[in-house]
Structures are given as C-alpha cells and as structure tokens.
Amino acid sequence: MTRPTTRPLRADALRNYERLIAAARAAFTELGANAPLDDIAQRAGVGNATLYRHFPTRQALLEAVYRDHIEALCHLGEGLLTAPSPGEGLVVWLRAVVAQGSTDRGVAASLMAAMEATQTDVSWCRGAVFATATALLERAQSAGDIRADVTVRQLLKFVNAIALATEGEPGKCEQADQLLSLLLDGLRA
Amino acid sequence: MTRPTTRPLRADALRNYERLIAAARAAFTELGANAPLDDIAQRAGVGNATLYRHFPTRQALLEAVYRDHIEALCHLGEGLLTAPSPGEGLVVWLRAVVAQGSTDRGVAASLMAAMEATQTDVSWCRGAVFATATALLERAQSAGDIRADVTVRQLLKFVNAIALATEGEPGKCEQADQLLSLLLDGLRA
DNA sequence: ACCTGAACACCGTTCAAGT
DNA sequence: ACCTGAACACCGTTCAAGT
Numbered sequence: 001m002t003r004p005t006t007r008p009l010r011a012d013a014l015r016n017y018e019r020l021i022a023a024a025r026a027a028f029t030e031l032g033a034n035a036p037l038d039d040i041a042q043r044a045g046v047g048n049a050t051l052y053r054h055f056p057t058r059q060a061l062l063e064a065v066y067r068d069h070i071e072a073l074c075h076l077g078e079g080l081l082t083a084p085s086p087g088e089g090l091v092v093w094l095r096a097v098v099a100q101g102s103t104d105r106g107v108a109a110s111l112m113a114a115m116e117a118t119q120t121d122v123s124w125c126r127g128a129v130f131a132t133a134t135a136l137l138e139r140a141q142s143a144g145d146i147r148a149d150v151t152v153r154q155l156l157k158f159v160n161a162i163a164l165a166t167e168g169e170p171g172k173c174e175q176a177d178q179l180l181s182l183l184l185d186g187l188r189a
Numbered sequence: 190m191t192r193p194t195t196r197p198l199r200a201d202a203l204r205n206y207e208r209l210i211a212a213a214r215a216a217f218t219e220l221g222a223n224a225p226l227d228d229i230a231q232r233a234g235v236g237n238a239t240l241y242r243h244f245p246t247r248q249a250l251l252e253a254v255y256r257d258h259i260e261a262l263c264h265l266g267e268g269l270l271t272a273p274s275p276g277e278g279l280v281v282w283l284r285a286v287v288a289q290g291s292t293d294r295g296v297a298a299s300l301m302a303a304m305e306a307t308q309t310d311v312s313w314c315r316g317a318v319f320a321t322a323t324a325l326l327e328r329a330q331s332a333g334d335i336r337a338d339v340t341v342r343q344l345l346k347f348v349n350a351i352a353l354a355t356e357g358e359p360g361k362c363e364q365a366d367q368l369l370s371l372l373l374d375g376l377r378a
Numbered sequence: 379a380c381c382t383g384a385a386c387a388c389c390g391t392t393c394a395a396g397t
Numbered sequence: 398a399c400c401t402g403a404a405c406a407c408c409g410t411t412c413a414a415g416t
Contacts, residue, residue, distance in 0.1 A: 186372055
C-alpha cells in the first residue's frame with residue numbers, strides 16, 4: 001500500500017499506482033499469481049502501458065502488492081530474536097512464513113523468485129527476508145537448538161517448496177503445517 | 190519411446206509420433222517443460238495440429254516423453270520391496286526419484302501435475318507412481334522404520350517440491366540430495 | 379484416416395500520439 | 398511528466414481443405 005520512498009509522483013500518477021496495487025491484489029487472489037496483466041490494468045481503469053510503466057516486471061508488481069505482508073514477516077522475525085528459546089523463535093517464524101505463503105497466492109512464488117535472483121538486479125524482497133532468516137537461524141544454531149549444517153538458503157528453499165507444493169490444495173494450511181513439522185523434526189540438533 | 194498399446198497406427202502416423210517424442214525430449218531438455226509447442230512440431234518436421242492430435246495436452250506429451258523413466262522408477266521400487274531393510278529400501282527409492290526429477294527437466298512438474306489430477310481424467314502416471322510409493326512406505330512403516338503418521342501423498346508432494354525447488358539451480362543434484370536428507374531425518378520413527 | 383498450414387484468440391510488450 | 402490505445406509479436410487451439 002505505502003509506496004517505497006522514491007522521488008515524488010504527480011497526483012494522478014500516484015492515484016494510478018494505488019489503483020493498480022488494489023486491482024492486482026484482487027486479481028492475484030482471484031486468479032492466482034499469473035493473472036493477465038491486461039485484466040489488472042482494466043480493473044484499475046488504466047491503460048495497460050501505465051501498469052508496465054509502474055511495474056516493469058510481474059515480479060515487481062507481486063512484490064509491491066505483498067510488500068506489507070513481507071515487511072510484517074520481517075518485523076515479526078526481529079521480535080522473535082529475543083524469544084526465550086532461540087529454536088522456538090525460529091520455529092514460530094517459519095510457521096508464520098508458511099502460513100502467509102499458503103494464504104496469499106503468489107507470496108510463495110514471489111519469495112521463490114526472489115531467491116533465484118543471483119544478479120545485481122536483486123529484488124528488495126530477497127535482502128529483507130534473507131537477513132531476518134539468517135539472524136534467527138544463526139541464533140538457534142548457536143544455542144544448539146538447530147543442526148549446524150543447515151544453511152539459510154536451504155531453509156528458505158524448503159519453506160517455499162512447502163508453500164508451492166500445497167498451493168491450491170484443499171486444506172492447504174493444515175497440509176503445509178504438517179509438512180513443516182516433518183521438516184522441523186529433521187532440523188533439530 | 191515405446192507407445193502405450195492402443196489401436197494400431199498408420200505407418201506415417203507412427204513415424205510422426207516417434208519424431209514428436211524425440212523432438213519434445215530435446216526441446217524439454219533445452220528449454221524446459223514450457224518449451225513452445227510450435228517449436229516442437231517444427232523440430233519434428235510436422236504440422237502443429239498433428240502434435241495436438243497425438244497429444245491433446247502438454248501434460249500428455251510430458252508423460253509420453255518421460256514414460257520410460259517413470260516406468261524405470263516404478264520397476265526399481267518393486268525390486269526394493271524385497272530389500273533387507275524396509276526403511277533403507279524406501280530411502281533408496283526416494284533418492285532415485287529426486288535424482289531423476291532434478292535431471293530431467295519436466296519430470297518433477299509432470300509428477301506434480303499428475304498428483305493434482307483428482308478427477309477421473311487421472312493420468313496414467315499418477316497410478317503407477319502412487320502404487321509403488323504406497324507399497325514401499327507401508328512396508329517401512331510396518332517395520333517401524335518410518336513414522337506411522339506420514340501419508341503417501343505428503344511424501345510424494347515433498348519429494349516433488351524438492352525437485353521443483355532446486356530446478357535450474359547450480360549444483361541442483363547435490364542441493365536436492367541435501368534437502369532430501371533433511372526430510373528423511375524427519376521421517377524416521 | 380491422417381496431415382497440413384492458415385486462421386483465430388489471447389496475452390505481454392512497445393511506441394507514437396496526446397494532455 | 399505522465400497517460401493512452403493501438404500495433405506488434407508470440408503461442409496455443411481449431412478448422413477447412415487436402416491426400
């Protein structure tokens with residue numbers, strides 16, 4: 001919702017930006033992360049080229065739409081860095097990530113794509129999530145709660161895999177949670 | 190390669206069928222499981238509508254191309270039903286599935302899609318893989334090697350998720366194997 | 379019976395023209 | 398500066414016409 005702070009926009013441009021976000025959110029929820037871009041532009045009452053001007057790639061649009069959710073996850077993670085049990089802190093955060101990923105269609109795909117971005121075109125999203133996950137994991141490993149040979153990358157891959165695997169399943173939240181439990185049993189020191 | 194036994198085909202139709210399989214295999218390897226169908230038809234030296242006639246969906250083409258590989262996996266699984274350690278038998282099979290999935294682009298997607306097919310349009314592939322996995326899992330559970338609360342569905346979802354998650358990664362085979370090891374640690378009784 | 383290329387529909391991307 | 402609709406390219410799907 002709140003635009004990442006860049007240079008100011010003309011009033012009409014800003015309004016279009018916000019309409020596009022709202023329309024995209026609705027479309028993603030309804031049709032999934034591959035909803036037609038023309039559809040989104042039309043719902044927003046805007047030319048399709050305007051969509052493209054604001055969001056050069058579908059990925060950029062996805063991240064903008066779910067920015068708040070992703071930031072909330074990162075914020076939660078920071079709070080959990082002072083949890084009494086480091087291992088439990090990580091577990092709680094991972095459950096939240098999976099829950100979010102299987103609720104918002106597209107979040108899982110968004111995170112997955114962000115993880116792929118190895119170049120300098122690194123998305124904003126990757127840095128934030130990666131940093132949070134690293135802090136939580138290292139703390140849990142130092143405390144001896146989680147195996148030392150697990151990498152952040154593996155961890156996030158796996159969590160995204162769970163979200164993707166349960167995408168659009170009946171009872172996906174429960175399924176996702178069960179799979180996560182299995183994973184966690186394998187992660188403990 | 191060997192066509193599933195249906196009614197006989199005219200000589201030219203059979204030749205086209207085989208050319209399409211070969212062209213599709215090459216295209217999938219080169220461009221991934223979403224390789225353009227027109228491309229495949231052109232490589233096969235065949236009209237695009239002919240491709241569609243033989244394979245009504247992309248899924249059908251994928252399964253036909255990887256039929257041999259999938260059958261080999263099922264065959265391996267049957268052999269492992271007499272392995273001395275039931276748990277080890279399952280583990281060996283799962284490793285083979287993941288290895289295959291991260292080698293052949295499209296196999297993971299193919300299996301995943303097959304797993305989704307809940308209707309009567311159930312793909313051939315789903316039945317075969319599902320049966321093999323069930324036999325191996327139940328044997329391992331009866332022997333007390335693997336937790337009793339794990340379902341076949343969960344197991345296959347997870348394995349596919351690993352293959353998908355490591356798709357097109359550098360060192361994907363090693364990555365996939367590491368993730369599988371984590372999973373297996375969580376599965377043991 | 380089977381094959382073919384052309385036609386159609388759909389969607390993403392770019393661009394010249396408007397304000 | 399920013400917006401717009403039209404143009405273009407791409408790909409999947411269908412169909413009338415051929416053998």
